[in-house]
Amino acid sequence: MSQSLRRGLALLTELAEGPRNLDQLAEAVGVHKSTAMRLLRSLEADRFVKRSDTHHYRLGSALFELADRALDEIDVRDTARPHLLELGESTGHTVHLAVRENDQVVYVDKVDSTHAVRMYSRVGARAPLHCTAVGKVLLSELEPVQRRELVTALDRPALTDSTITDPAELLAELDRVSRSGYAVDRGEHEDFVHCIAAGVRDPRGEIVAAVSLSTPKVLLDLDGLLGLTGELSHTCDRVSFELGWQPQDH
Structure with missing residues (x-):
């Protein structure tokens, strides 16, 4: 598993506990804020995360769509x-x-x-x-x-x-x-x-x-x-x- 993928999954796992800001996410994953921001932007572009306000992120709709499909299978x-x-x-x-x-x-x-x-x-x-x-x-x-x-x-x-x-x-x-x-x-x-x-x-x-x-x-x-x-x-x-x-x- 690539490092970027592992970090992206770690971000999603952290967000499963509730909304987090950039500092909290960077600390939880163990990366610099710039790296966390880059990963979050990629995840946000594909609707896996969304901004709940200016400073906080939460899980996005694409993740729930995937979960529903998995349950159906x-x-x-x-x-x-x-x-x-x-x-x-x-x-x-x-x-x-x-x-x-x-x-x-x-x-x-x-x-x-x-x-x-x-x-x-x-x-x-x-x-x-x-x-x-x-x-x-x-x-x-x-x-x-x-x-x-x-x-x-x-x-x-x-x-x-x-x-x-x-x-x-x-x-x-x-x-x-x-x-x-x-x-x-x-x-x-x-x-x-x-x-x-x-x-x-x-x-x-x-x-x-x-x-x-x-x-x-x-x-x-x-x-x-x-x-x-x-x-x-x-x-x-x-x-x-x-x-x-x-x-x-x-």
Whole structure:
């Protein structure tokens, strides 16, 4: 790495802590003020830094544009895959990774159950938002007004006797999901299967995917399934951390 590039990156790192004047930047990087000024002018020309006033510099818009592009390039599926395999191995149950696409969820990865009795599903399949645990998690991420609008607009067919079709009841369920950090499908999508799910967060803290554990009721009762919520949440936290998310109390 060239000396000028190293110094330019050092200036950007220093500015990440907040606005600095020329003297502070030159001292932090260990160069003469004239050298710091030359580097800053180059960075300013390409919008990597900007002057917040006559004497102070701060990070510029080009740096944030690059950061956004870098975040968009992160593949949630590739990042999550080893953690999904570990969760599947430790629990023995079916694991799904899902994302929201308009008014449906799309399963983008799956780890099969180790049990002889399994639920049928496939990568690429779509499912409703209102009656799946992953769908509830992805809906719960929306702002309250947007959440209400989408729930009201959704088709909410009763796929089983347990499906929540009333919008007010569904919104109350989503509030519970938002507070607890996980969702439950109590045989609402398929009456012989129940499921729990939690969210995967990106560096901005937004839920971009959901991970679920699903099992036929004959293999595990609801209390037993709910007993796995801690392990599920821990898996989601590890995936989120690898994606760049930092908990608020970190």
